[in-house]
Amino acid sequence: MARQPESRGAGTPPQGLADPSRRTLIRRVAGLGMAAGGLLAQPARADALRLGQPAPPLVLHTLDGRDIATRDLLGQVVIATFWATWCGPCREELPILSAYAKRHAAQGLQVLGFSLDAPADLPKVRDVAATLSFPIGLLGSAYAGAYGRVWRIPVSFTIDRAGKLADNGWDDEQPAWSEARLRRVVAPLLAGKA
Structure with a gap:
């Protein structure tokens, strides 16, 4: 008990x-x-995250065995999103984020999906990943380096083309992606506006 x-x-x-x-x-x-x-x-947030400063590096170990490092994506707008199959709001936002990522890939948008599911739930993660336009990997623990312990989901971090943190998901009261939030946060970055 x-x-x-x-x-x-x-x-x-x-x-x-x-x-x-x-x-x-x-x-x-x-x-x-x-x-x-x-x-x-509300548990602690990562103290080192500062908008306009270099985003801490992340590496997605994808389900198909690739490693995608945010430092290798300079020149692109990157959304690192943390989710799980058992999270209702995550499952609602993923199709929205996937459609947006697909529409804007030619403009340099790259989404990286970090699943917090346990390795035993890999079949469920694979089922969800098969419906998405962006790569997925298992995070492996609740810690995401300098982004801190992932204590709520969904949560996402947006990195601009220069590799600087443009949106800190810990600061968002409504952290799930919607079309309106994508237009507000990501569209200006894709257009080259800060």
Whole structure:
């Protein structure tokens, strides 16, 4: 039986945390929140992400065995999207994102799909991937390097043609892609506007 987190006052660290630094505490609480089924409101975000600064590198290990590194996609607009087969909002946004990616591939749009599914769910991931116009791979863990622990999905990060972070998914209140959001966030980047 899973142990329920105890109710504590604001700022009271959970017992057993030896390092009281704020960053370490937030990361540990984020981990507890994930383990507790997301009962805690909002785990830590990656601290190093800054709009207009170089985007941290990502490498997608695709289902067909290729490695696609964001650093090799300079000159293209890149959307790194994190999703799972069991996530309803993800499954709603994927066809929208796929259609948009297909329509704008000639303009230099590249979407990379990172699935948070477990390796045991690979057949389900493959079924979804077969319907999409962009490459998919399993993330392998909940950590995405400098993008932090992926604690909510869907979440996406957009990188401009110069390799700079243009949209930080952790800052989006409505993170799922819609046609309106794609027009607002991605269309100006494809048109060469910052």
